[in-house]
Amino acid sequence: MEFELRIVVEKVAISTQEVVERNTLKTYDIEAPQSILELGLRHAEQISLLSKVQNSILAEQCKLIRKDHKTCPNCGGKLGRNGTTKSKFHAVFSDHQLTIQKHRCQNPDCRWQQSSTTNAVFGSNIHPDLAKLQCEQGANFSYRQAQENLEKINTCHRSINNHTQISRLSAQVGEMLCQQNLMTPQSEECAEPVESIILQVDGGHIPIKEKQKRSFEALFAVAYRPENLQPIDNNHRTIVDKSCAISAREDNLETMKTYVLNTALKQGLNSNTIVTALADGAQNCWSVIQALQPHCKHIEAILDWFHIGKKFQPLLNSLAENERESLENAKWKLWHGQATEALEKLTILRNQIKDQKQKSKLKALQDYLQGNQKYLINYEQRQQSNQTFTSQVAESHIDSVINARHKRDGKMQWSREGAHNVLQIRAAMVSQEWQNNWHKAVLPALGVVA
Ligand SMILES: [Zn+2]
Structure with missing residues (x-):
């Protein structure tokens, strides 16, 4: 040598x-x-x-x-x-x-x-870049999985990457975001005033392991400007710029209403904006949407065709050939804005069906449509005129936000507030706000002295 x-x-x-x-x-x-x-x-x-x-x-x-x-x-x-x-x-x-x-x-x-x-x-002995990494891991994985992931990246165990530390920090940062999301956004955080905003609201359940307790509901909203829904290829679209809100709090929707208003403001909401709102049909989603009324020109509330399709599908799969045809027919009427006829067809079909289980499923579908009748529109016409009628973008649904964290890992036992906080990090990541703004939550959560 x-x-x-x-x-x-x-x-x-x-x-x-x-x-x-x-x-x-x-x-x-x-x-x-x-x-x-x-x-x-x-x-x-x-x-x-x-x-x-x-x-x-x-x-x-x-x-x-x-x-x-x-x-x-x-x-x-x-x-x-x-x-x-x-x-x-x-x-x-x-x-x-x-x-x-x-x-x-x-x-x-x-x-x-x-x-x-x-x-x-x-104020802290952790470099904020490490804290950011820990939050991202903590928001996307169970805390033990997060610890394992960081050990792999690091090639060794470090006590600072322990799951309890990741859990504590994620909770603190989530709490910080949770407070910040309640504050009216600064003008520099908001887009120029726009004429039109699309708002989607849907709900999902966060499972908890404890047997005696029920899972709890979280609401998710995404706001974006129509031009930001862009095609990736022939079959897929993506929302290139959006603001998201999520709340698991049980507070008569107070937190969610404030969050949704603030996300809409970030997208350019003003008194001249027409809000096209899509929802899955649950009453709490409509309430959240209606709360925007005083802040915009008009709300066009639409029962999301994506969710209608999801309600029809299991029944379509289970019915016999000729009954399925009748159900398809009812859906076709619905698609063409003939809600009353569609509901009539469902009643006829219900009377034909013998199977009690299918009968009650059909009843549930009918109740769902009836309860949301004023939000049913002529979907075909809207499609023809290139207007929004469906939320068919995977990343815009609550499942994509919750699944990434809470559903995948059944081992964690979540308190409602704990889940609410960590979901704020997920919402920031989904909103593409995290990359530019993480320091606004991470530095104060760490107690960093400027
Ligand atoms: Zn002295």
Whole structure:
């Protein structure tokens, strides 16, 4: 071997370019790789090298922390040095120990002492980038799964990535978002005033493991401008810019109504806006929608064709050939805006059917349509004129938000408020607001000192 490779950190005087300190962090052999495994550095080694580089930077930064602290905040007396404190700092991939200068007041009557831990100086000992990662994992997976995922990314166990820490932080950040979502958005958070907004509201159930308790309902709303519903290909569409709200609180919809108004404002809602609202037909969804009335020009409330289809489908699948045809026929009437005829057809069909189970399912469908009759429109006509009538975009439904977290993992036992908080992180992620605004919730939740 003729050569080796040294990874060196140099501290250099900027004016003279003189190297005042030089440290070899690591020496690597230069050898022909026997396989692709030996190409470059392996996963754990990359993190280890980065950790050493971080140590060099942190050592220099530590020397400067509170360097200009000269006067006592208590009495105004002179401060003297009083040793150093060692404390922990958790970066994204590695844990470190900081050595921070401590001061003490020289005035014998005061003797004020400074606390010099990472927490005391910065408010937190976790780098916000790590906290962000923990929240994202905590919002998308069970906390134990999140811990496992972070261990894989990190190649080792770190106590800072423990599931209890992820759980605590996710709850704190969720709570912060939950409060922020109640506040009227600043004008810079809002789009230009628009003429038209589409609002979809639907509900879903969050299962809980405890047998004696029932699952609880959450409401989900997505607001977007019509032009932002764009085709990906012939069969799929996506909403490129949207604002989402979700609430699992049991408070007579108060939280949800406020959240929905704020998401609509972010999309450009004003007194001249026509809101086209699609809902799954549940009364609480209509109530949330109607609460927007004082803030817009007009609400066009429509029973979502997507949900109508979902109600018809299981029955269509279970009926015999000729009965299915009658049901198809009723659906066709509905599609063409002939709700009364459709309901009549359902009554006739109900009288024909012998099977009690199917009979009651049909009754449920009929009740559903009857209860929402004033929200039934001519769907065919709307499709012809290229107007909204269905929420057929997967990402715009509550299931896509809840499934990603609460349904997949049956092991967690959720309190209603706990689920509500963590779902706020999910909603921010689905809204594409998280990437730009995470620090607004994460920094205060961590207690970061500016
Ligand atoms: Zn003092």
